Amino acid sequence: MAALSNKSDQEIKDLLDEYGIKHGPVVDTTRPLYEKKLKEAMAKAKVTVTKPSPDRTFYREDQEEVTYVTCQTPVRSEGPSGDGKPYMRSRPEYSERDRVDDKPYSRPEYSERNRVDDKPYSRPEYSERNRVDDKPYSRPEYSEIDRVDDKPYSRSKLEYRERDRVDDKPYSRSKPEYRERDRVDDKLYSRSRPEYSSGRQYIDEPHVYNTPSSSSSYSKPTPVMKSGGVVKKENTTSSGRLIPLWIQFLVFLIVAGFLYFIFTNMESAESSPFNKIQ
């Protein structure tokens, strides 16, 4: 190929178009830039011609059959639902997808699909499908995937990153009637309970903690305070607090005590600040 610098502007322009390089007019000041670009493009073209790269897209065809690990804990506080999923999970973005049987999924946000029994249903956003026992909870958009079928939760989460799984992470939810965290299948889902504050990592002193994840029995069934509206937090683990609860209480008491101390020690305001100094 003739030297680029010997070509005319028009030829350079044609070459640029040929290589699909976006460009402006070829003038004195832009010419060196375009020549350089053409050189790079030519070199690259030559390289690719000589070395055809095998382009294989690998994708993981996980044909893993569903191998559910049924975690059935003998002790399970059966909630309202037989398999104990009384809470409703409202996890907007929770995508519980990869359930055990995870087919070679390539689902952007699919929720739960391959269930063991492979129900052919496809729910737009909630893929809780085949619950055997049909939990009474309503999941707005929860994509809790499939229960295998009346296993309280059997999933072999291979890539299931649902944190709280089977072994019932100490996820505390404020469910009045539901006391447990340790559900067998213990999905850690954040309930869309406004007052639920378990699993909150932040110290929220004024809020009533509904459940220190460790306490299985809820002392406050009623939503004491809607903390900031519905907090859909799905705590992955019951003990997901950054700062232990007792410390939070302690700090709260200290601050309250301090304020009280200040208050009581304040001098009473004089009725008339303008007393003449004798």
Next chain:
Amino acid sequence: MSSTSQKHKEFVAEPMGEKPVNALAGIGEVLGKRLEEKGFDKAYVVLGQFLVLKKDEELFRDWLKDTCGANVKQQGDCYGCLREWCDSFL
């Protein structure tokens, strides 16, 4: 809060007139000198180049790098400055 520098703000606030090439954001003394040696002694000449490159970011960045050796940040600052100036005054 924008992440543009003071120089940028000053440049895009008014028509560039006869401002030197140093007035461009991203172009300091060293780069300014190199540009001047290549013939780009005023900001409007660089503007001319910017326009000839059709205001394309990649082309302008490459050109700037080749001409005066600007680094990525400097390229970005200069490009942003000129683009914003054009949006306001061109």
